[in-house]
Amino acid sequence: MENLSLSQNQMLFGWADYLLFVSTLLLSLLIGVYHAWRSSNSTSEYLMGGKSMGIFPIAMSLAASSISGTTLLGTPADVYFTGTMYLWMPLAMFLCTPATGYVYLSMFHRLQVVSANQYLELRFNQFVRRIASFLYIIKQLFYMAIVVYAPSLALKQVTGINVYLSVGVMLGVCTFYTAFGGIKAVVWTDTLQIFVMYGSFITVLVKGSLDIGGLETVWQRNLNSSRTEFLNVDFDPTTRHTIWSLVIGGFFYWTSFYGTDQSIVQRFLAMPTLRRARISMWCNLVAAAGLVALACFGGMIVYAKYFDCDPLTSKVIEKADQIMPLFVMDTVGSLPGLPGLFVAGVFSGALSSLSSGLNSVALIVLEDFIRPFFPLIEDHTATKITKGVAILFGCINFGMVLLVSQVQTILDATLSFNGAVNGATIGVFTLGMFVPQANSIGAGFGLLASFAAMMWLGVGSQIAKSRGLSHNQMKTLRTDSCPLINSTVSAAISKGLLQSGNEADSSIFLWRISYLWYTMIGMLIVLIFGTIISFLCGPQNPLTLDPKLVYRFSDCFRSNKKAEESPSDPKIDDIELE
Incomplete structure (x- = not known):
């Protein structure tokens, strides 16, 4: 195929590309410096923005944080290899929005907690809270490592820059503006970055579809390969x-992500009222679901371009997630600035997710592991500690990249690991809110049992895939028009792909369960085991339980009146423990 033979010569950044790419990083740094200069030394201002954040920046920040570089690179690759079924995902995002806004956010805003896991101490005890906090930190370490690794692959594809060098640059920039600018810097850089993501992606996709012959050609080539499923x-x-x-x-x-993930809940709690938080959730839905749909459409365009010469089997690229950067260079590589704009968009998605993770981990460490032991810690000292925690975890993340670089596809790995941990997390929150008889023993046991089971399932699935024991149910890939692959090799490749699907039947059944079920399975484990253990060990008496800690369906139809009238910023010791 002509484009593949030319791609190696095009795979270089020009001065305009570097200018756009570096400008995006510099703007993020400047936003961090500005908010570090403007903000006070109060912990409330640093971690919660003084509870004065507006609807628009929070909505854009939510969208940028939920749509990372893994989505911009992994989703097109997934559609390219497995078809268009992923286009159903925006519907799931739509359905989760009312569940999040009218169940979990209602509870957090009514209690006016600072950390989402603070609810678990109020409902159960400190032990359950700290287990959940520890699991969250572990999850964020793996997730942030995947987030920074993905765009580094993209940069290597278009510039040849070493993956770990670009990882270091990204972590350095993000850690700086997150540590010194606090949540306001995170939110406003996210707002900038969501526009960069949209602009870069739309530009590349429009140019790519026009080069191929328009939307009709894109649709027909995907239809002929049975990808339009x-x-x-x-x-x-x-x-x-x-x-x-x-x-x-x-x-x-998505309900577990938006409803119980600290990096997301922290943004909702940074708003003065529950009503504004709900509005920002609906605005986020439009922006986030739109990017997911664009990424799916991007996968269709990429396949239409390489429909008769797959770059992965022809060894033009090393990993499946490099196919989108290759497409960018083949499509707009000769146009100064556009490759740089695309890479800036991918980096923006990574920076937004990374900064959210660092900021939320800093809050978790302070509120869940430091303040309970040092309740009289001075405000400016607490702020310094959170900045130090953000810097420390930024450094640790660099080492984690070495581990996640072994995964097969970044989208699968991201959703698998997040789904495994999020299932345990949303399970224990749901247990507390909807099962009044649940006690701390049942909650703690259910949480640990779910995490152990889901990690075995998630890690085992990734190991099986890396060893060829499982597969991603790939569609047929053609290589008959590749200039360096003859028909004999092409037939052997196709035969190998078909055989891999049959061999998967010999692997452990549970390891072949779709990663999309992980969150629900993890949640059910907590609910079932937590309820059973609670009744065996002596259930909680609902009459002695603070009614504010149990969800009531009437909460759907009213907002938090106290929060509307007088928003506050209480610490853990400001709320009477059970």
Whole structure:
């Protein structure tokens, strides 16, 4: 294929590309410096923005944080290799929005907590809270490592710059503006970065579809390869993408992410009222779901370009997630500035997720592990500690990249690991809110049992895939037009792909369950085991339980009146413990 033979010569940044790319990093740094200069030394201002954040920046920050570089690179690659079923994911995001805004956010705003896990101490005890906080920190370490690794692959593809060098630059920039600028710097850099993501992606996709011959050609080539698949209603849980796994499994995944993930909850709690938090959630839905849909469409365009010569099997690229950067260089590589704009967009997605993670981990460490032991710690000292924690975890993250570089596809790995941990987390929150008889023993046991089971499932699945024991149910890939691959090799490749699907049947059944079910499975483990253990060990008496800690369906129809009238910023010792 002509484009593949030319791509190696095009795979270089020009001065305009470097200028756009570096400008994005510098703007993020300047926003951090500005808010570090403007803000006070109070912990409330640093971590919660003084509870005065507006709807628009919070909504854009939520969208930027939830749509990382893994989405911009991994989703097109996933659609390229497995088809268009992933387009059902925005529906799951839509369904999770009312569940998040009218269940979990209602509870957090009514209690006016600072850390989401603070609820677990109020409902159960400190032990359950600290288990959840520890698991969250571990999850964030892995997630942030994946987030920075993905765009580094993109940069290597278009510049040849070493992956670990670009990882170091990204971590350095992000750690700086997050540590010194606090949540306001994080939110406003996210707002800048979401526009960079949209602009870069739309530009590349429009140019790419026009080069191929328009939307009709894109659709026809995907249709001919059976990629335009939208109605897979297979009830087999090992089928990777079905309507059920994407809508139902996706619903639980996104509800756990928006409803209980500290990096997200922290933004909602930085707003003065529950009503504004709910509005920002709906605005975020439009921006986030739009990017997911664009990324899916991008995968269709990429396939239409390489439909008769797959770059992965022809060894033009090393990993599946490099196919989008290759497409960018083949499409706009000769136009000064556009490759730099795309890489800036991917980096923006990574920076937004990374900064959110660092800021939320700093808050978790302070509120859940330091302040309970040093309740009289001075405010300016607490602020310095959180900045130090952010810097420390930024450094630790560099080492974690070495581990996550072994994963097969970044989208699968990200959603698998997040789904495994989020299932345990949302499970224990749901247990506390909806099962009044649940006690701390049942909650702690259910949380640990779910985490252990889901980590075995998630890690085992990734190991199986790396060893060829499992597979991603890939569609047919053609190499008949590749200039360096003859028909014999092409036939051997196709035969190998078909055989890999049959060999997967010999692996452990549970390791072949679609990653989209992980969150729901983890949640059910907590609810089932937590309820059973609670009753065996002596259930909590609902009459002695503070009614504010149990969800009431009437909360759907009223906002937090106290929060509307007088927003506050209480610490853990300001709330009477059970």
